[in-house]
Amino acid sequence: MAYAVRFHQTGDPSVLRYEKVAVGDPGPGEVRVRHEAVGLNFADTYFRSGLYPSPLPAGMGVEAAGVVESVGAGVTHVAPGDRVTYTGSPLGAYSTERVLPAAHLIRLPDAIGCETAAAMTMRGLTAAYLLRRIARMRNLRAGDTILLHAAAGGVGLIVAQWAKLLGLTVIGTVSTEEKAELARAHGVDHVVFYRRENLPERVRELTDGAGVPVVYDSVGQDTYAASLASLAKRGVLVCFGTASGPVPPIDAVQLALAGSVFVTRPALADYIADSAERDELSAELFGHVASGRISIRTDQRYRLEDAVQAHRDLESGRTTGSSVFVL
Template sequence: MAHAVRFYETGGPDVLTWEKATVGDPGPGEVRIRHSAVGLNFADTYFRSGLYPVRLPDGIGVEAAGVVEAVGEGVTQVAEGDRVTYTGSPLGAYSTERVMPASHLIKLPDGIGCETAAAMTMRGLTSAYLLRRIHPLKAGDTVLLHAAAGGVGLIVSQWAKLLGIRVIGTVSSEEKAELARAHGCEHVIHYRREGVAERVRELTDGAGVPVVFDSVGKDTFAGSLASLKRRGLLVCFGTASGPVPPINAMQLAVNGSLFVTRPALADYIADPAERDALAGELFGHVASGRIKIEINQRYSLENAAQAHRDLEAGRTTGSSVFTL
């Protein structure tokens, strides 16, 4: 019998329920996939809390990896027995198996295991578009990266170092600082005891950085803006502390003609060719060992509520997965 995590109302982690599920045969353009591992992402908490509205009841989770068990009419990009990964809608990855559109699947190369894929598909593709698509960064540039010891942070730090880009990372503890340094951060700022913008100015001889990657949101927004050099770009790609406050356009002008963007991964992988190109680059780095994927927390799907509590409390580092 298949099982899935669902929620019938928005709220805290306790709204998540573990229940039996009926999984039918795939229709045209669909596949049935049996999951081997499921990714835990901060975005999952946005759907659960209601920050990202969905029609209820619904499943939860946007990332998993596993094996194709059946294909529907018209499916040609994957076949039964293929190992695949995916990230994105529709919700429902927190499940042992499911039926879903085949167009969302990415075939896994032999060198990438399903658990590794579930830990990195969303984080890795996010890192890929941040570094390879959103701004023309070049060797010698310096960037500020918030949550440097998180899942995206550890991948971005390693990838940036491969590209010759210096990373100044922010962390909340010495344990996380050591982890960030070990994965390529050249400088680490303890944001609970140091002024982020002031320290960034010190490290850049007063100039500031051309790009800030900010997945925290409300609590870091002002400091992120203050860390930018003239005509710098603030990339707000997450809201772990709450939504980004309203932006005053004149504030951007008087602080150096700054730019702000709020990108979504979906818009950088909507084109299958671009998605496959980014995935290919990511998989190549991981399979070769140039980028290591740190899975530091493992949970059972039955314990999804506890996984969400740990994630929201900042008790996790690197990537987290549900094992099946």
């Protein structure tokens, strides 16, 4: 019997239910996958809370890794027995097994296990497009300095390591001494405790008054103003998450007064929708991880039936690195 975490109404973590589910055979263009590990991402809380709308009842989660059990008609790029990972809709990754579109699947190299894949696919591909696609908006080069919020989080630790491979200097924000130590160990050059320090002032001190060309902000509402004030002229604020709530409405005049800066709100789905681009980004990511140039830190492991507690831990800010459900 298969099991899945589902929610029948939106709300706090208590709305999550661990239920028996029926899993059918894959249809044309589909596969049936048996999961070995499932990723826990902050984006999951947006669906559960209703910030991101979804028809109810609904499954939960968009990232997992496992083994292909069967394939439907027309599926040629994966076969039964292949180890695969994926991130993306439809919801339903919080499950022991499921049927989903084959187009989402990425075959895993031998050097990367399913637990590591579940901890890194969404976060790693996010880091990939942030540094290998969006960074081109400001033409980041070796020697430049970036500001990275939530530097001790799952995405933050990958971005910090990748940024160092590109020769960038990283200013990272954290909330605790423990997280500061973790961030430094993964490549962050300068740590700022954003809850007790004046972030724009510290950034200006560290950049000889210039500010940074790019801010990567996954926090949202609580850090938006400080992020904007930390930018150099014609800098780019990349709002790629809303852990503290949505960013406020953007005032075009405010952007001019801040130095003709830019604000973008990207989504991973738009950077991996093209299979060729997704394969290019994932190949670079997997290469860095397999070689040890980027390490994936999994600090929290849960059983699938403990999804309620997992969401509480995530939203409380108690987690570091990546979190996974191990099946």
